[in-house]
Amino acid sequence: xxxxxxxxxxxxxxxxxxxxxxxxxxxxxxxxxxxxxxxxxxxxxxxxxxxxxxxxxxxxxxxxxxxxxxxxxxxxxxxxxxxxxxxxxxxxxxxxxxxxxxxxxxxxxxxxxxxxxxxxxxxxxxxxxxxxxxxxxxxxxxxxxxxxxxxxxxxxxxxxxxxxxxxxxxxxxxxxxxxxxxxxxxxxxxxxxxxxxxxxxxxxxxxxxxxxxxxxxxxxxxxxxxxxxxxxxxxxxxxxxxxxxxxxxxxxxxxxxxxxxxxxxxxxxxxxxxxxxxxxxxxxxxxxxxxxxxxxxxxxxxxxxxxxxxxxxxxxxxxxxxxxxxxxxxxxxxxxxxxxxxxxxxxxxxxxxxxxxxxxxxxxxxxxxxxxxxxxxxxxxxxxxxxxxxxxxxxxxxxxxxxx
Numbered sequence: 001x002x003x004x005x006x007x008x009x010x011x012x013x014x015x016x017x018x019x020x021x022x023x024x025x026x027x028x029x030x031x032x033x034x035x036x037x038x039x040x041x042x043x044x045x046x047x048x049x050x051x052x053x054x055x056x057x058x059x060x061x062x063x064x065x066x067x068x069x070x071x072x073x074x075x076x077x078x079x080x081x082x083x084x085x086x087x088x089x090x091x092x093x094x095x096x097x098x099x100x101x102x103x104x105x106x107x108x109x110x111x112x113x114x115x116x117x118x119x120x121x122x123x124x125x126x127x128x129x130x131x132x133x134x135x136x137x138x139x140x141x142x143x144x145x146x147x148x149x150x151x152x153x154x155x156x157x158x159x160x161x162x163x164x165x166x167x168x169x170x171x172x173x174x175x176x177x178x179x180x181x182x183x184x185x186x187x188x189x190x191x192x193x194x195x196x197x198x199x200x201x202x203x204x205x206x207x208x209x210x211x212x213x214x215x216x217x218x219x220x221x222x223x224x225x226x227x228x229x230x231x232x233x234x235x236x237x238x239x240x241x242x243x244x245x246x247x248x249x250x251x252x253x254x255x256x257x258x259x260x261x262x263x264x265x266x267x268x269x270x271x272x273x274x275x276x277x278x279x280x281x282x283x284x285x286x287x288x289x290x291x292x293x294x295x296x297x298x299x300x301x302x303x304x305x306x307x308x309x310x311x312x313x314x315x316x317x318x319x320x321x322x323x324x325x326x327x328x329x330x331x332x333x334x335x336x337x338x339x340x341x342x343x344x345x346x347x348x349x350x351x352x353x354x355x356x357x358x359x360x361x362x363x364x365x366x367x368x369x370x371x372x373x374x375x376x377x378x379x380x381x382x383x384x385x386x387x388x389x390x391x392x393x394x395x396x397x398x399x400x401x402x403x404x
Contacts, residue, residue: 029156059111061356068349083116150260228359236367266326279331286327
C-alpha cells in the first residue's frame with residue numbers, strides 16, 4: 001500500500017474541506033433555529049438554547065481525545081466511518097427528542113461522532129504533508145471550508161421555513177452520508193499497517209509526554225485554546241446580538257453569509273504568505289490586530305453610539321473575528337503537528353481535545369452572560385486574543401534563544 005493518494009490535489013482538498021466542514025455545518029446551521037428551540041423547549045429561560053451549540057462542542061472535545069489514538073491503531077478510514085455512524089445516530093435522536101435535556105444529550109453524541117473527521121482528517125494531512133506545505137494545504141482546505149459557514153445559516157433558515165428546526169437534523173444525516181461515502185470510495189488508507197501503534201495506556205502516555213516536551217507544542221496548544229474560546233464565544237452570541245441588540249434576527253443568515261464569504265479570503269491570503277513569512281508570524285499578527293480591534297469596539301459601544309452606524313461597526317468587527325480565524329487556527333495546528341508526524345493521530349487528538357474542551361469551558365459562561373449588549377463578547381475576545389498573542393510572543397523568544 002502506498003501513502004500517495006490517487007486523488008488529485010484539488011479533490012483531496014475538497015474532500016478534506018468537507019470532512020472539516022462537518023463541525024461548522026453542525027453548529028452554524030443551528031443558529032437560525034435558536035429562537036424556535038428556545039420558544040418550544042425552554043420558554044422560561046431562552047438563553048439556555050445556546051447550550052444546543054456548546055453541548056455539541058463538548059461532545060466533540062471529549063471525542064477528540066479518543067479518535068486520534070484509535071486512528072493510530074486501526075487506521076484513518078475506519079475511525080472516520082465509525083464516527084460518521086455515531087454522528088448520524090445523534091442527529092436522528094435529536095430530531096425526535098421532545099425535551100431540551102434529551103436534545104442536549106443527543107447533541108453530545110453527535111459531537112462525539114463529529115470529532116472523527118475533524119481530528120483524523122488532520123492526521124491524514126500530516127501523513128501526506130509536513131511543515132509549511134502542510135499549512136498551505138490546510139489554508140486551501142479552510143478556504144473551501146469557509147463556504148459552509150457562509151451558507152449553513154441560510155440553509156438552516158430555509159429548512160425551518162419548509163418544515164421546522166427538527167428538519168435540520170435530517171440535513172446532518174444526509175451531509176454525513178455524502179462525506180463518509182466520498183471518503184470510503186475515493187480516499188485510500190494513508191496510515192500503513194507497519195506504522196500503526198498499539199493502543200496501550202503506556203504508549204499513549206509516552207506520546208503525550210513527548211508532545212509536551214516541545215515548548216512550541218505547549219504554547220501553540222495554549223494559543224489554539226484561546227482562539228477556540230473566542231470563536232465559540234462569537235458563535236454562541238452572534239445570533240442573539242443580531243436579534244436582541246440590533247433587531248435584525250430575520251436577516252441574520254444573509255449578514256452571516258456575507259461575513260463568512262469576506263473572511264474566507266483570509267485562508268487564501270494565508271496560503272499565499274505562509275511559505276514566505278512562516279506560521280507563527282502570521283498568527284501573531286492576526287491576534288495582535290484582533291485584540292486592538294476588539295478594544296476599539298468596546299470603547300465605541302461604551303461611548304454611547306447606537307443605531308445603524310453602530311451596527312455597521314459591529315459587522316466590520318465580526319468579520320475581523322472570522323478573518324482572524326483563517327490566519328490562526330490552520331497555522332497553529334501546523335506548528336503543533338510539525339515535530340509529531342510519527343504520532344500524528346495521538347497528537348491531533350490531544351491538542352484538539354484540550355483546545356476544544358477548555359475553549360468551550362471558557363466560552364460558555366461568557367455566552368450565558370449575554371445582557372442585551374455586545375460588551376461581554378467584546379471584552380471576552382479582547383482578553384482571549386491578547387493572551388494568545390502573548391503566548392506566541394513567548395514562543396518567538398524561545399525560538400530566538402534556541403529552546404523551541
